[in-house]
Every structure is written in C-alpha cells, then in structure tokens.
Amino acid sequence: xxxxxxxxxxxxxxxxxxxxxxxxxxxxxxxxxxxxxxxxxxxxxxxxxxxxxxxxxxxxxxxxxxxxxxxxxxxxxxxxxxxxxxxxxxxxxxxxxxxxxxxxxxxxxxxxxxxxxxxxxxxxxxxxxxxxxxxxxxxxxxxxxxxxxxxxxxxxxxxxxxxxxxxxxxxxxxxxxxxxxxxxxxxxxxxxxxxxxxxxxxxxxxxxxxxxxxxxxxxxxxxxxxxxxxxxxxxxxxxxxxxxxxxxxxxxxxxxxxxxxxxxxxxxxxxxxxxxxxxxxxxxxxx
Amino acid sequence: xxxxxxxxxxxxxxxxxxxxxxxxxxxxxxxxxxxxxxxxxxxxxxxxxxxxxxxxxxxxxxxxxxxxxxxxxxxxxxxxxxxxxxxxxxxxxxxxxxxxxxxxxxxxxxxxxxxxxxxxxxxxxxxxxxxxxxxxxxxxxxxxxxxxxxxxxxxxxxxxxxxxxxxxxxxxxxxxxxxxxxxxxxxxxxxxxxxxxxxxxxxxxxxxxxxxxxxxxxxxxxxxxxxxxxxxxxx
Amino acid sequence: xxxxxxxxxxxxxxxxxxxxxxxxxxxxxxxxxxxxxxxxxxxxxxxxxxxxxxxxxxxxxxxxxxxxxxxxxxxxxxxxxxxxxxxxxxxxxxxxxxxxxxxxxxxxxxxxxxxxxxxxxxxxxxxxxxxxxxxxxxxxxxxxxxxxxxxxxxxxxxxxxxxxxxxxxxxxxxxxxxxxxxxxxxxxxxxxxxxxxxxxxxxxxxxxxxxxxxxxxxxxxxxxxxxxxxxxxxxxxxxxxxxxxxxxxxxxxxxxxxxxxxxxxxxxxxxxxxxxxxxxxxxxxxxxxxxxxxxxxxxxxxxxxxxxxxxxxxxxxxxxxxxxxxxxxxxxxxxxxxxxxxxxxxxxxxxxx
Numbered sequence: 001x002x003x004x005x006x007x008x009x010x011x012x013x014x015x016x017x018x019x020x021x022x023x024x025x026x027x028x029x030x031x032x033x034x035x036x037x038x039x040x041x042x043x044x045x046x047x048x049x050x051x052x053x054x055x056x057x058x059x060x061x062x063x064x065x066x067x068x069x070x071x072x073x074x075x076x077x078x079x080x081x082x083x084x085x086x087x088x089x090x091x092x093x094x095x096x097x098x099x100x101x102x103x104x105x106x107x108x109x110x111x112x113x114x115x116x117x118x119x120x121x122x123x124x125x126x127x128x129x130x131x132x133x134x135x136x137x138x139x140x141x142x143x144x145x146x147x148x149x150x151x152x153x154x155x156x157x158x159x160x161x162x163x164x165x166x167x168x169x170x171x172x173x174x175x176x177x178x179x180x181x182x183x184x185x186x187x188x189x190x191x192x193x194x195x196x197x198x199x200x201x202x203x204x205x206x207x208x209x210x211x212x213x214x215x216x217x218x219x220x221x222x223x224x225x226x227x228x229x230x231x232x233x234x235x236x237x238x239x240x241x242x243x244x245x246x247x248x249x250x251x252x253x254x255x256x257x258x259x260x261x262x263x264x265x266x267x268x269x270x271x272x273x274x275x276x277x278x279x280x281x282x283x284x285x286x287x
Numbered sequence: 288x289x290x291x292x293x294x295x296x297x298x299x300x301x302x303x304x305x306x307x308x309x310x311x312x313x314x315x316x317x318x319x320x321x322x323x324x325x326x327x328x329x330x331x332x333x334x335x336x337x338x339x340x341x342x343x344x345x346x347x348x349x350x351x352x353x354x355x356x357x358x359x360x361x362x363x364x365x366x367x368x369x370x371x372x373x374x375x376x377x378x379x380x381x382x383x384x385x386x387x388x389x390x391x392x393x394x395x396x397x398x399x400x401x402x403x404x405x406x407x408x409x410x411x412x413x414x415x416x417x418x419x420x421x422x423x424x425x426x427x428x429x430x431x432x433x434x435x436x437x438x439x440x441x442x443x444x445x446x447x448x449x450x451x452x453x454x455x456x457x458x459x460x461x462x463x464x465x466x467x468x469x470x471x472x473x474x475x476x477x478x479x480x481x482x483x484x485x486x487x488x489x490x491x492x493x494x495x496x497x498x499x500x501x502x503x504x505x506x507x508x509x510x511x512x513x514x515x516x517x518x519x520x521x522x
Numbered sequence: 523x524x525x526x527x528x529x530x531x532x533x534x535x536x537x538x539x540x541x542x543x544x545x546x547x548x549x550x551x552x553x554x555x556x557x558x559x560x561x562x563x564x565x566x567x568x569x570x571x572x573x574x575x576x577x578x579x580x581x582x583x584x585x586x587x588x589x590x591x592x593x594x595x596x597x598x599x600x601x602x603x604x605x606x607x608x609x610x611x612x613x614x615x616x617x618x619x620x621x622x623x624x625x626x627x628x629x630x631x632x633x634x635x636x637x638x639x640x641x642x643x644x645x646x647x648x649x650x651x652x653x654x655x656x657x658x659x660x661x662x663x664x665x666x667x668x669x670x671x672x673x674x675x676x677x678x679x680x681x682x683x684x685x686x687x688x689x690x691x692x693x694x695x696x697x698x699x700x701x702x703x704x705x706x707x708x709x710x711x712x713x714x715x716x717x718x719x720x721x722x723x724x725x726x727x728x729x730x731x732x733x734x735x736x737x738x739x740x741x742x743x744x745x746x747x748x749x750x751x752x753x754x755x756x757x758x759x760x761x762x763x764x765x766x767x768x769x770x771x772x773x774x775x776x777x778x779x780x781x782x783x784x785x786x787x788x789x790x791x792x793x794x795x796x797x798x799x800x801x802x803x804x805x806x807x808x809x810x811x812x813x814x815x816x817x818x819x820x821x822x823x824x825x826x827x828x829x830x831x832x833x834x835x836x837x838x839x840x841x842x843x844x845x846x847x848x849x850x851x852x853x854x855x856x857x858x859x860x861x862x863x864x865x866x867x868x869x870x871x872x873x874x875x
Contacts, residue, residue: 034644182392
C-alpha cells in the first residue's frame with residue numbers, strides 16, 4: 001500500500017542522496033571533474049567515523065568534528081597531488097585516474113576492515129520518531145533531510161556571499177584570468193575538493209547511522225549521487241535536492257510494490273527524466 | 288634603477304618563436320606605449336611580464352628582482368596588474384563582484400576601492416548588480432580596468448583597451464588615465480592605434496616580428512620612423 | 523619506366539610487414555597448439571584471448587572514440603544471458619547461440635546509446651554504468667534462468683556443442699577438454715577477427731574520421747565529419763563484439779549469475795587497466811596490456827584485495843606519468859608502429875609492384 005508514509009520516507013531518503021550528490025556537484029561545477037571515486041570516499045569517511053567513535057569512545061556526531069577536518073585534508077591532498085595533474089580538456093585521464101582510485105579505496109578498505117557489515121551507533125536517536133500527523137517519521141531521517149538543506153544553504157552562502165566563493169566562480173569561468181587576480185587555481189581546486197570532503201563526511205555520518213555499510217557499497221552511492229545531479233540539472237544545488245527526492249521517492253514506492261524493485265525503480269525514474277528533460281529539471285551550468 | 292624591465296626577453300609557443308630578445312624599461316610613475324601590427328608580439332610581451340607565460344627568471348625584473356619565472360598570481364601579488372586583451376570579465380560574477388575579485392591576491396591600502404572606481408566610471412555604479420557580460424563593450428572595458436586597479440597596482444598593464452570600441456568610448460576610457468597615474472601607478476599600454484598611443488605615453492616602443500624596431504619619445508619619433516618600424520623597411 | 527619518379531600513398535612500414543608475418547605465423551601456431559599444449563595452457567590462453575578482445579573493443583570506444591564507458595559489463599552480461607536463455611529454454615546449440623549474444627547486445631546498445639549519448643563527457647561514463655545496473659537488476663528477476671542466484675548450462679548442451687565430438691575424436695581427449703579446445707578456437711577466431719576488423723575499420727574513411735574527431739573535433743566537423751554517426755557506429759560495433767565475447771566467456775564457464783555476468787570489476791575495471799597499462803588509443807597497447815595483466819594475475823591473484831589495489835595504483839601511476847602506456851613508451855623510443863594507420867607519401871623511382 002502506497003500511502004503518505006511511503007512518500008515521506010522517500011522524500012527524507014532523498015535528503016541522503018542530495019548529501020551524496022552535493023560534493024560531486026560542487027567539484028564538477030568548479031573544475032568540470034567527475035570523481036568516479038566519490039562513492040568510495042563517502043564509504044572511506046564512514047570508516048573514518050567508525051574508527052574515531054570506537055577509538056575515542058565518541059558518539060558519531062562528535063566524531064564528525066574529528067573526521068571532517070581529516071577528510072578535508074585527504075581531499076585537499078588528493079586534489080593537489082593527483083587530480084590537478086590530470087585536469088584538462090581531455091576527459092580521459094581524470095576519469096581513469098578516479099576509476100583507479102575507486103578500485104584502490106575499495107580494496108584498501110577490504111584489507112583494513114574485511115567485508116563485514118558495520119554500522120555507526122547513534123544510541124536512542126536511531127529508533128526515535130516523531131508524529132507528523134500524517135505519518136510517524138524517524139528522527140534520524142528527518143535530521144538527514146534537514147542536514148541536506150543546511151548543507152545546500154551553507155554552500156549557497158559560500159558561493160555567493162564570500163570571497164572564496166567569488167574565487168570559485170571566477171576560476172570556474174576562466175582559470176587563466178583568475179590567476180591574473182591573484183587566484184591560484186591549483187589551490188582553489190584543492191580547497192574545493194576539501195570542502196566537498198566535508199560534505200562527504202556529513203553524508204557518511206547519515207549513511208552509517210541509518211544502515212549497514214561495507215567497503216563495496218561506494219559505487220552504488222556514486223550512481224545515486226550522479227542521478228540526483230543529472231535530474232536536478234548541472235550546477236543547481238536545489239535541483240540536486242529535488243533530484244535526490246525523486247530518486248528517494250521512486251525507490252520507496254518501488255519497494256512498497258515489490259522489494260526487488262526498490263533500486264530498479266530509482267534507476268527507471270532517472271532514465272525517465274533523462275528521456276523527457278535531457279538537461280535536467282533546473283539546468284543552469286552549460287557543460 | 289628602472290622599476291620594471293625586460294632583458295633579452297624571448298618567448299616561444301612550441302616551435303614558433305614570438306619574441307626575440309626584447310629590452311624595455313619602465314620607470315616609476317612613467318607611462319609607456321607599445322605599438323605594433325597584429326601578431327608583432329605585443330600581447331605575448333605583456334603576458335610574459337604578467338606571468339601568464341613563464342620565462343627565464345632574469346628576463347623580467349621588477350624592483351631589481353628576477354620575476355620572469357613567477358606564476359601570474361605571485362606577480363600580481365607584487366603589484367603588477369593586467370587588463371587582459373578582450374576584457375575577460377567573469378560571466379558568473381556581477382559587475383561589483385568582478386571589481387572585488389580584482390583585489391583577491393593583493394590587499395594593500397590605497398586609492399582604489401569600489402567607490403573610487405565608481406567615481407572614475409560612474410555608469411558602473413548603476414550597473415553594479417548586473418552580470419559583467421550584460422554590459423556594453425565600453426562598459427565592460429571600464430570594469431576590466433577597474434578590476435585591475437582594485438589591487439592598487441604599482442604597474443598597470445593594459446592590453447589593447449581600445450580594441451573594438453567606438454572613438455568616443457575610447458576617449459572616455461583614456462580620460463581615466465591621468466587619475467590612474469595620480470594614484471602612483473606606472474602604466475604600460477599596448478595599442479594598435481598609434482595616435483592614441485603617442486598622446487598618452489611618455490615613451491613609445493614599436494615592435495615588429497618579435498623585435499623592438501623603434502624606441503623614443505612622442506616628440507622625437509616621426510611618423511615616417513613609425514611607419515618604417517611598424518611595417519618594415521621603406522614601403 | 524625505370525627512371526620515372528612515382529608517388530604512392532601507403533600505410534605500410536617495414537615494421538608492419540614484419541609484424542604481419544609474425545602475426546600470421548603466430549596464428550598458425552595458435553591454431554594447431556591444442557595438439558601439443560596442456561589443458562591448463564589452453565585455458566590460460568582462452569582467458570587471455572577473451573580479455574584481449576574485450577580490451578580491444580573498449581579501446582575502440584574510449585581510445586579512438588572518446589567514449590569512456592564504465593558500463594561494458596552490460597553487454598558482457600546481457601550477451602551471456604542471451605546465450606543461456608535460448609540454450610536452456612529452447613535447447614539451442616550453444617555455438618550458433620553465440621550469434622544471439624552479439625545480436626542481443628547490439629539491440630541493447632540501441633536504447634543504451636539513446637540514453638547515454640544525452641550525457642556528455644564524464645557523465646556519459648556513469649550513464650552507461652546506470653544502464654548496466656538496470657540490466658543486471660532486470661535479469662536478476664528473470665526466474666527461468668535462476669533469478670538472482672544464477673544457473674548452469676545443462677551438461678549435455680555443452681557436451682553436444684557443434685564440433686565437440688569431432689575434437690574428442692581428433693585429439694583423443696575427454697569431453698571437458700574438447701570443450702576447452704573448442705572455446706579456445708572460437709576465442710582465437712574472435713580475437714583475430716576483432717583485431718583485424720578494428721584495424722580495417724580504422725583505415726576506412728569512417729575510421730579515419732574517428733581519428734580526426736579525436737585529434738580535433740572542431741576541425742573534423744568543419745570538413746564534414748558527422749560526429750554523431752561515427753559515435754553510434756563505434757558504440758554498436760563495440761557492443762556487438764563485447765556481447766559475443768561475453769557469451770563465449772560464460773559458455774566456457776558453464777555457470778552464470780547476475781553478479782558475475784555484470785561484474786564491473788571483471789568486465790570493465792580489468793579491461794580498462796589492460797588498455798591503460800598497455801597504451802590507450804593503439805591496437806598494440808591492449809595486446810601488451812593483456813600480457814602484463816595476465817602475469818600480474820598469475821603471480822598476485824592469491825593476494826586478493828592487495829592484487830586489485832596494486833592494479834588500481836599501477837593504472838593511476840601510468841595515467842599520471844606515462845599516459846600513453848607501455849606501448850607509448852616503446853613506440854616513442856623506437857618509432858615502432860605495428861598497426862600503422864597513418865598514410866605516408868612514398869616518393870621513389872618507379873618500380874613494378
């Protein structure tokens with residue numbers, strides 16, 4: 001039976017997908033780079049949170065304060081040392097390097113943590129729920145969605161209200177002229193990837209608290225993120241949230257009809273949007 | 288000692304050599320003009336000074352230090368700003384944001400603030416919230432100049448700022464030059480329009496096929512000299 | 523006409539002629555090899571030949587066509603299932619069913635290209651991956667071929683394959699060994715046809731337009747190269763070939779499941795590493811790459827995830843420091859081209875040819 005409950009669950013799930021997607025969208029917007037290891041970096045962040053919670057005995061939300069800066073450094077270094085070298089008009093090198101990175105990350109995590117399923121424990125929050133009138137809704141899914149909105153607001157603010165955001169946009173337009181303004185494109189790119197990794201860590205927090213994870217689930221998260229970005233239209237963060245919601249609702253509705261159809265329904269919703277609106281629902285950037 | 292000089296500056300794009308040993312000097316507070324036909328190497332020269340093209344360290348010297356090898360952002364931080372050919376405003380940024388980003392890499396106090404730029408080019412104040420690319424060519428050129436001034440540069444490099452503009456607009460833009468000099472900046476203008484160049488500059492260099500073919504002050508070089516230096520041997 | 527200077531346009535070089543002769547000799551040896559070789563060697567060669575063919579098709583797509591697909595497992599898996607289905611359900615002989623693998627992969631490529639070509643550059647890559655996932659999830663719901671857990675080919679279907687009884691008699695071997703030999707011969711034929719076919723295609727007008735597009739898309743368009751048509755052509759060729767190879771791999775395997783048939787690691791990641799390590803955008807590259815890959819696999823496969831980690835890191839290092847791969851390094855040093863596509867003007871005294 002598909003009720004309001006199913007739809008609300010789907011919308012909230014969409015918040016998680018928007019969190020997966022925001023970092024991907026940010027990096028693409030600034031340097032036209034699609035990071036095929038994005039999903040695996042989310043999983044890496046989840047393991048990092050796991051290590052911090054178990055080693056320091058912290059709750060996952062406090063662990064975020066430790067893991068996020070660490071992920072920023074990882075992202076910054078990755079961009080500076082590896083990815084900046086392959087940026088350019090040819091899309092082949094960055095794709096193949098990030099694809100290789102995806103394989104490396106998955107197998108490094110398998111080696112370090114085995115393929116056992118893990119989970120971040122959030123205590124009583126995990127089962128807490130509130131009555132929204134039409135449906136009982138879990139507190140964690142609500143927090144996920146709220147975080148997605150907060151992340152998008154924060155990124156909008158960063159992009160349109162700060163000096164760094166101006167430098168992001170200028171570098172995205174024209175890196176050579178930006179360098180005449182004293183902008184260092186290489187470090188702007190590194191900073192952007194670092195910020196994307198902050199978002200990735202937030203995504204990982206909710207990924208790890210709401211369900212089990214293991215080293216192999218990264219590519220599927222990449223696909224959901226990618227679908228949200230394309231449905232929303234390249235360059236539009238609110239569009240990305242809408243895209244995430246469409247995938248989320250399609251999945252919960254699909255699952256309500258037949259559990260086997262959950263993932264497939266999301267993919268089909270994506271293909272349907274691609275068929276009707278090839279440039280997404282809210283296109284902005286020109287690829 | 289000259290504030291800025293090039294010594295035997297050469298530049299090449301792959302197999303093609305664009306500059307063959309350019310020597311020029313710019314003294315503090317001076318305005319010089321570089322003239323020459325299309326493809327003579329004027330833009331290459333400016334881009335080499337600004338660090339967009341990186342050369343050997345000693346080929347460009349600023350305040351007695353070698354800067355030929357530095358990237359554009361470090362050169363800008365030292366006080367050399369450029370108005371690039373074709374204006375190159377950032378389409379994603381509004382007029383005001385285009386101005387603000389001009390000071391990104393160099394925040395030193397000085398005469399130039401957004402308000403001072405609006406005072407210099409009042410029309411920009413009305414258009415401050417428009418995207419830079421929504422403006423007319425002349426207005427865009429004003430933004431590009433204002434953007435370069437925002438870093439309060441000690442040297443301002445202007446690449447073909449009259450290109451594609453109507454004479455009346457060119458006059459308006461060059462009318463800003465005295466104010467720019469008052470702020471203490473030395474200026475290098477690259478021009479194809481010889482008349483304009485001779486009017487504004489204290490000295491001119493003429494470049495042909497990557498070499499300096501004439502150097503002098505506007506009152507010592509004759510039209511014939513320039514013609515020869517511009518187009519080659521007696522035409 | 524002895525002292526008349528003549529001009530001729532040729533792609534032939536001395537190296538390419540020598541390489542052609544060596545290749546011919548190798549092919550002859552390869553055909554008669556089952557008469558002497560051990561069964562393990564035949565199985566290894568089957569693996570090398572099928573991976574080589576997959577790599578050549580992916581290289582055609584990405585290296586020549588600029589279409590970086592990470593969804594080629596869609597065609598491997600679909601091709602394989604379109605062999606298993608008819609063989610299991612209708613009792614079709616597996617050997618002709620291989621053609622169905624190719625044809626159905628081609629049919630799948632039509633909607634895939636329709637969707638994926640709406641995405642540009644890097645997003646095309648993930649788009650193909652989504653399609654592969656859709657096909658995997660759909661096939662997993664097909665209960666007649668085992669659904670999510672998979673199924674096996676009936677024993678008699680494999681032992682009665684065209685040619686198996688004859689091979690048994692000819693080499694005096696057991697059925698299972700005869701199956702290996704048959705699969706090896708088909709893999710050999712497919713690999714030769716693939717390399718020969720791609721080389722021939724690249725030398726046609728359309729193939730040359732492909733190279734022109736890769737080198738300078740705008741200039742190529744200005745001289746009338748139809749980019750969209752060429753992309754479709756390349757994508758469909760690659761799908762057809764990949765489907766046949768997929769069918770062959772699982773015919774030899776005898777067992778299939780959605781996870782193995784649509785494995786992004788086995789049928790796309792490995793293939794990409796082969797091409798990248800060997801040298802992308804050349805025919806020689808994948809040949810060299812598959813040999814390197816086979817040796818790495820032989821010596822490191824026991825290390826499980828360390829093996830994949832090494833392979834991934836090697837791929838990254840090659841892209842960073844030698845983006846044209848091992849063959850790129852070799853041909854840079856020696857100027858060697860075994861499969862020249864470039865046409866050269868030969869000026870010389872007239873000679874009878």
